[in-house]
Amino acid sequence: MYRYDQYDQTMVDTRVAEFRDQTRRRIEGHLTEDQFKPLRLQNGLYLQLHAYMLRVAVPYGTLNSAQMHMLATIADKYDRGYGHFTTRQNIQYNWIKLEDAPDILADLATVEMHAIQTSGNCIRNISSDHYAGAAADEVTDPRPYAELLRQWSSFHPEFLALPRKFKIAVIASETDRAAMKLHDIGIRIVKNESGELGAAFYVGGGMGRTPMIAPLVREFVPLDQLITYSEACLRVYNRYGRRDNKYKARIKILVHELGLDEYRRQVEDEFAQLQGQDIEPPLAELERIGEYFRDPPFTVGLPEEIDRSDPDFALWVDRNTHAHKQPGYVAVTISLKPVGGIPGDATAAQIHLMADLAREYSFDECRVTHAQNIVLAHVEKQRLHELWSKLDEAGLGTANLDLIGDIIACPGLDYCSLANARSIPVAQKISQRFAENGKDGVLGELKLKISGCINACGHHHAGHIGILGVDKKGTENYQLLLGGCEGDDTSLGKITGPGFDEDGIVNAVETATDVYLRERADGERFLDTYRRIGMEPFKEALYG
Amino acid sequence: MKILTGNDLKDGRVTWWDGQNWSIHIEDAVDVGEEAAAILAREEAARRVNSSYAIDAEPDPSGHGVRPAHIKDRIRALGPTVRPDLTLKPADPEARNWVI
Numbered sequence: 001m002y003r004y005d006q007y008d009q010t011m012v013d014t015r016v017a018e019f020r021d022q023t024r025r026r027i028e029g030h031l032t033e034d035q036f037k038p039l040r041l042q043n044g045l046y047l048q049l050h051a052y053m054l055r056v057a058v059p060y061g062t063l064n065s066a067q068m069h070m071l072a073t074i075a076d077k078y079d080r081g082y083g084h085f086t087t088r089q090n091i092q093y094n095w096i097k098l099e100d101a102p103d104i105l106a107d108l109a110t111v112e113m114h115a116i117q118t119s120g121n122c123i124r125n126i127s128s129d130h131y132a133g134a135a136a137d138e139v140t141d142p143r144p145y146a147e148l149l150r151q152w153s154s155f156h157p158e159f160l161a162l163p164r165k166f167k168i169a170v171i172a173s174e175t176d177r178a179a180m181k182l183h184d185i186g187i188r189i190v191k192n193e194s195g196e197l198g199a200a201f202y203v204g205g206g207m208g209r210t211p212m213i214a215p216l217v218r219e220f221v222p223l224d225q226l227i228t229y230s231e232a233c234l235r236v237y238n239r240y241g242r243r244d245n246k247y248k249a250r251i252k253i254l255v256h257e258l259g260l261d262e263y264r265r266q267v268e269d270e271f272a273q274l275q276g277q278d279i280e281p282p283l284a285e286l287e288r289i290g291e292y293f294r295d296p297p298f299t300v301g302l303p304e305e306i307d308r309s310d311p312d313f314a315l316w317v318d319r320n321t322h323a324h325k326q327p328g329y330v331a332v333t334i335s336l337k338p339v340g341g342i343p344g345d346a347t348a349a350q351i352h353l354m355a356d357l358a359r360e361y362s363f364d365e366c367r368v369t370h371a372q373n374i375v376l377a378h379v380e381k382q383r384l385h386e387l388w389s390k391l392d393e394a395g396l397g398t399a400n401l402d403l404i405g406d407i408i409a410c411p412g413l414d415y416c417s418l419a420n421a422r423s424i425p426v427a428q429k430i431s432q433r434f435a436e437n438g439k440d441g442v443l444g445e446l447k448l449k450i451s452g453c454i455n456a457c458g459h460h461h462a463g464h465i466g467i468l469g470v471d472k473k474g475t476e477n478y479q480l481l482l483g484g485c486e487g488d489d490t491s492l493g494k495i496t497g498p499g500f501d502e503d504g505i506v507n508a509v510e511t512a513t514d515v516y517l518r519e520r521a522d523g524e525r526f527l528d529t530y531r532r533i534g535m536e537p538f539k540e541a542l543y544g
Numbered sequence: 545m546k547i548l549t550g551n552d553l554k555d556g557r558v559t560w561w562d563g564q565n566w567s568i569h570i571e572d573a574v575d576v577g578e579e580a581a582a583i584l585a586r587e588e589a590a591r592r593v594n595s596s597y598a599i600d601a602e603p604d605p606s607g608h609g610v611r612p613a614h615i616k617d618r619i620r621a622l623g624p625t626v627r628p629d630l631t632l633k634p635a636d637p638e639a640r641n642w643v644i
Contacts, residue, residue, distance in 0.1 A: 019589055027554060030590045049620050051556035080630060095630075097555040342626055392611060413616060414624035423620075424626045 001062050001365055002147050002292045004112040011155065012109045015116060015404025018101035021042050029101065038400050042122075043100050049201050052096040055118040056108060056137040060146040061089030061368040062129035067089035068355030068366060070111045075348040077105050083351060085336060085344040087391065087408060087459055088167070089127050089368040090118060094415050113225070116154065118488070121162045123135045123153035123234075126258045127169045129177045130369040133293060134377040136325040139191045142172035144290040145199070145226060148281065149187075151289075152227050159234055163241035166234070167206070171197060172248035173203060174304075176304075179370060179486035181205045182462060184251045190220065191306060203233055206254030212494045215260050217267060225271075228280050232270035295326075296363035296378055301383035304326025306381050313388050316399035328381055334374040335398040335406060339435040340428050343409040344372030353394050363386050370459075371408055373401070400453070404439075404446045404513070405431045408459050412452030412469060413476070419452035421476035422468025422502075426450055427507045434513075443513055446526045449484070464527045465512060466493040467505060478505035480514065482538055483530045497543050509543055545603075545610060546580050549617060550587075550596025558620045562611055566593050568632065570621035571609045573601070605635040 003060040004012070006376040019039070026036040040046075045054040056071070063071070071091055078100045079093040086092055090188040096104065108114055115122055115178040133141040149168060153159065159166070169178045170229065180186035185216055188200035204216025221229040237251045240258070255263045260462045267379045304327060308314035324432035334354060337343050346354070358366040361383060362376035367487045369375055407430065412423030427450055428509060449463030453470075460466035466481035476498040484493030500508050513526070515538050518528045530538070551569075556565035559566035560573035561583060567573070575584055580598035587593050600613040612618050623631040 027591075033588075034593055047551060047556065049616070050623060051551065094624075095556075099554045274569055413619060413627050417616075419616075424624075428626065436636065476615065 001064055001143075002059070002289060003463075009109070009112070011511045012112070012114045012116070014103065015043070015114065016105045016109050019105060023102050025097060035205075036118070036476075037356045038096075041119040043101070043105065044118035045096070045098075046119065047212055048094065049413075049416070050416055051094065052101065052102065053415070054093045054104060054115060055086070055198065055229060056091050056093075056115050057118050057125045058090050058113075058368050058456075059150050060126055060132070061130055061370075062132075062143065062145050063358075063366055063368070065355040065359040065366070066264060067111045067113055068358060069352060070107060070113065072348040072355065074104055074107060074350035075351065077107075082345055082347045083523055084342075084411060085346065085368050085372045085374070086228075087370050087372060087410070088118075088125055088455060089130075090125055091368070092411075093355060121159075121164050122160050123156065123162075123166045126153070127132070127167070127178055127370060128184075129171045130367045130378060131177060131322055131331050132172070132367075133178075134293070134322075134324050134329075134331045135173055135175075136323050137175055138171075138173040140172050140189055140197060141293050142189055142283065144185070144286060144293050145172075145223070146170040146190060147289050147292075148286055149230065150228065152230070152281070159238065162234075162238055163243045164246070164251075166237075166251065168230075171194045174488065176488050176490070178485070179459070179490075179492040182207055182211075182459075182486060183214065185230065186214050187226075189223070192220055199223060199226055199229070199343050199534055201229060201233065203267075204252040204260075205490075206250055207461045208250065208252065208254045209247060209456075210453040211456070212256065213490050213492065214252070215255070217260070217264050217395075223286075224280060224283060225275075226272050226280075229267075229271055231279060232267045232274055235270050236266045236275075240266075244246040253474070296365075297382070298326045298329065298378070300327075301381065302344045302380055303382050304328060306384060310385070312392075312397075312399070313385055316392075316397060317384060317397040319403070320401045321379075324378065329378050330381055330384070332376045332379045332384070332387065333369065334376065335400055336373050337400060337406050337431065338395055338398045339405060340432045341405050341428050342424050346374075350394055350396060351499075353390070354396070356383060357387060357390060371406065373406070373416075387410050402445045402447060403441065404434050404443055404448050406447070407431060408447075408449040408463070410451050410453075410458035412450075412458075416452060416457075418455055419469065420454075420471035421452050421478065423428060423450040423452040423458055423467075423469060426467060426469070426478065426502060426505060428501070430509055433506055433510060437510075439510075441498050442517070444525055446513070448487075448509070459486065460484070462490070462492060462497045464525070464530070465509060468495075469510075470499065472499065476502060478502065480505065480508050480512070480542070482535065485526065485527055496535065496539055511541050512538050545601045546598045547579060547610060547612070548576055548580060548583060548596060548598050549573075549588075549612075549620065550593035553591055553594045556594075559605045561596075569574040570611065573610055575601070575610065595616075605621070
């Protein structure tokens with residue numbers, strides 16, 4: 001994985017020193033909160049429901065074990081012994097003291113990490129495929145391009161005050177595992193008929209209060225123009241994106257209001273102008289970055305067979321491992337969704353353990369997924385049982401990847417000052433209900449996502465079943481959505497009808513799954529059945 | 545009924561105006577009536593509290609003291625409902641056991 005050079009380290013260290021001074025001035029009263037707020041937000045420090053919250057950037061979700069250990073140490077030393085992995089492949093701490101924040105950032109800097117650009121109207125953490133470099137279906141490893149974009153976007157002077165926040169995802173496979181079309185810019189690295197690599201640009205997707213699927217703006221941008229084309233897309237947005245209305249300020253609104261053809265025309269004009277300005281980094285820089293993402297030293301000739309005599313282990317293998325490009329290896333997903341647990345939360349002890357296991361079993365590397373789980377990308381099949389035993393002992397062996405219990409949930413009203421309703425208790429009740437009635441395995445793939453407000457951090461628009469918490473005259477109420485999908489055939493869920501209270505929404509989810517079990521054809525997932533039979537049978541069951 | 549709340553500037557903890565100072569215990573909160581704006585301005589300048597504001601409150605169903613009218617501030621007062629181990633234990637052992 002990428003390692004800082006002296007420029008990267010100097011930038012981060014300088015920022016830590018700067019923020020230490022800003023924090024001192026705030027505590028001593030030389031800065032008002034109005035003056036200080038934008039400064040702390042630029043360093044990922046929010047003020048949430050119970051305390052300050054620090055969001056730490058995990059570029060494209062990749063961490064080495066030293067970094068993972070540091071995340072655990074911070075949880076123990078400065079927080080309350082746990083962290084929350086987010087849908088942006090980052091981690092958040094919920095109980096931070098302002099006076100500790102500079103020390104935390106200094107500790108992070110020792111392992112080449114920071115919290116820069118995890119808030120504010122700038123280009124946020126670049127996300128990517130959590131199986132990058134391991135998946136058999138990718139045309140190349142997308143992470144060198146994500147890293148190049150990270151370097152381009154970090155402290156980019158032109159894009160630090162955009163009309164609104166800006167999120168980019170980069171993938172390099174046919175299968176979209178990063179919700180790429182629900183980003184401001186989604187980039188898919190592709191190979192053309194001549195075998196050359198290029199980038200397909202999807203621009204103007206997003207969730208939030210106005211969900212939109214990003215349209216394809218350009219099919220093939222040569223990779224030696226990747227940054228220039230990105231710059232052109234951002235420049236048009238920066239120039240014409242609406243600053244008069246926060247709710248209409250995302251690029252998706254601009255693309256929609258201009259129309260795809262006009263937005264594309266303006267980007268192409270800008271792109272043509274930029275080409276004379278030679279802003280693309282030299283190829284040598286991409287090659288330098290690429291060196292950090294070479295395949296690890298895989299062992300050749302490892303056995304393919306897995307001893308499946310332990311049924312619990314066999315179930316976990318079936319559900320939580322993914323095919324690897326290298327014979328004898330698999331990618332393992334560690335579920336952070338134990339039955340009745342808090343999605344995405346891990347204790348410091350668990351984070352330390354996952355760091356140790358990453359070192360021991362996966363070439364010193366792990367990834368955070370946007371579904372709030374952890375991936376060990378390169379595990380020998382012959383060592384899977386050994387690994388699973390250690391995970392299971394620590395409460396990390398839940399076999400539920402992509403099942404109804406593998407719920408994405410935002411922190412909701414238990415932690416977030418923006419939320420209207422709690423997400424976590426609903427997730428816990430659904431997880432428990434379907435574990436107890438034994439339907440979780442029977443239902444097969446069913447992605448359930450819960451947001452506690454319209455900002456959609458829990459990706460409810462993209463859930464096969466989505467739940468949106470709203471405030472109804474001072475009480476929590478939950479809307480049910482069906483038919484969302486974040487993958488290759490991205491779609492947005494539709495609201496079934498009137499909302500439910502907390503217990504009612506759990507019953508409603510079970511009712512919807514009963515309709516699926518009654519109506520499904522051979523091999524159909526919940527989403528497939530919904531798409532075939534439509535909303536009506538579900539509405540009939542839910543509302544009579 | 546109006547009470548005042550905010551977060552401690554240095555450690556971020558949720559605090560409540562008790563008439564003289566900022567307390568972490570909701571049961572110490574007092575009705576400030578029409579004085580909210582004046583107290584908030586004074587306290588913000590004193591740099592003890594951050595992002596303070598006035599909220600509506602109501603008599604607590606237990607008969608002891610007040611509680612915030614809105615669920616969001618009731619959760620702020622006690623801590624996340626999903627982590628009972630992190631919930632703020634009341635200073636007064638007779639204090640209410642809220643149903644959020």
